[in-house]
Amino acid sequence: MAGAVSNLGRRSANITDAVSEPFLVRWGLIAVALIFLALFLVIPLIAVFKEAFSKGVEVYFASIREPDAWAAVKLTLLAAAIAVPLNVIFGISAAWAITKFRFRGKQVLITLIDLPFAVSPVVAGLIYVLLFGTKGWLGPWLGEHDIKIIFAVPGIVLATIFVTFPFVARELIPLMEEQGTSYEEAALTLGASGWQTFWKVTLPSIKWGLLYGIILCNARAMGEFGAVSVVSGHIRGQTNTLPLHIEILYNEYQFAAAFAAASLLAGLALVTLAVKSFLEWQHVRDREKAARAAAQQE
Amino acid sequence: MRSIRKPSVIPGFGLSLGFAAFYASLIVFIPLAALFAKSFTLTWDEFWKTVLHPQAIASYKLSLGASFIGACINLVFGFIVAWVLVRYQFFGKKVVDALVDLPFALPTAVAGIALTTLYAPQGWIGQFLSPLGIKVAYAPLGVVVALTFIGLPFVVRTVQPVLEELEKEIEEAAASLGAGRWATFRRILFPALLPALLTGFALAFARAVGEYGSVVFISGNMPYKTEITPLLIVTKLEQYNYAGAAALAVVLLTFSFVLLLLINILQHWSSKRAGG
16 A cells, blocks of 8 residues: 555656646746845835835824825825726626627627726826817806816825726626626526525625625725826825825925835735735635535536 | 516616616726817827827827836736746745736835835835846836736736636656656646736736826826826826816727727637636
8 A cells, every 4th residue: 555655646746747847947946936026015015115114213103193294195086986886886787788799899898898997097098188178168158157176085086986997897797797696597587586686695705706896996986196196286184195295295205204104005005915815716616606506416 | 668678586686787877887988988079179180299299199009008018018927927826836925916007906005116126226125226237117117117017917817717728638648658747837728827927918008098196206207208108197187187188098098999809809809718
């Protein structure tokens, strides 16, 4: 018995040798990969926190508690609180229409969903300035009715919606495509209403993918700089989001304060990555469970 | 509705498509159409004078050149990172894997100030480079560094799944037929991975061309030298030259759309290759 086991072990080791690289090449490649990632990812991340605390803990907390910083945090949260839910509703509707039905013009809708990823953030801001700015298409009308969109909060929300527009839809479409329509059809045949089918059949099966889309959408919404910068007007305490607040402090050479604000967003990024990894792990686990259940039934 | 869709028992077609189409038009389609309309308010001559102005040409060269170099760096190192993550075991691999997405999650302004601080002449990395006469921050090289950071996850994330799906049996067959490791890589693995590599490259390139936040801090923004096209658009906007900004935006958008088309063709090729 023991002989058989060790023989088996030796044989698989030989095959592994033949389809893997020599020891030195292997560790050489690992070293190159890790040095590259350390240089471009880890060191900048460490630098953010080190610079944030460079003038001590008191300066750090003072720069976070400062009223303009607070106003920026609040505006950032507000923009994300509006943009993310709207894009979630859009993402679910678009994915439902695209994956459950066949219709003419589907490809056009899919292309439209992808577009914001191809548009420079600066251009994303610019299009709303051209539409709603004082010299834009609707500018005179808005001026008459005393509605301010550009250099005000609505513009910031619009620009945030635009740059985060594809995230949820892009995550849900391939997932729902793969799941097909058979479960929904079964539920409907058994007498469930359309909404019941959605809440009890579709939603549970897409929940990890949906959360994944939401977390990425939220990270981008809170961190967007270019598009928001173009429409904001940079009015302190009023139209500054956290990324814009960082820029102003940095350009005023208040480095410790700038990095203190930046450390909040870097912390958000790390939390996002952790949640994202957790969701990926959940998704794989659910999928394996489903595969095992299917295998048992056969 | 019946006429444009195939019949189905599933409800909600009108509601879901109606809302999706309405929202997409409102947020994406109409504003983009307004941009093109605005650029048409210029005469043909004015349009070309704006987009072919020497300052604009210099900005295209920097934006495209730095994006291209950044994407090339990511092509090589992203491939190595993907390879190492799929094929080898080492301590902390899961954390490294999660960290690859940092450029997607970290706001670009934060990346911009962090990279600038590191590569400034007195910075952690800059202090070793400046005695050698290498200037990174406030120079074109700084733009390359920022754009490499921004595009880092793309090649890794497009190559990784394809590499995971590749069947070991093919490599084993090649090895048992006497192929060396390098020959197997060159003639079997590399051709199978090529579409994914090119897709990742194109995605990184496309993202870098439009990037603004991380570059404005590190580049120094000197006209003709370290001014990228998105920054030039912002400059025109701040001078209330809306039509000029729109004209440059149309150039940038046209370029992005061509890349998007190319990426779609690549992905189509890639999925066909995987299926066959």
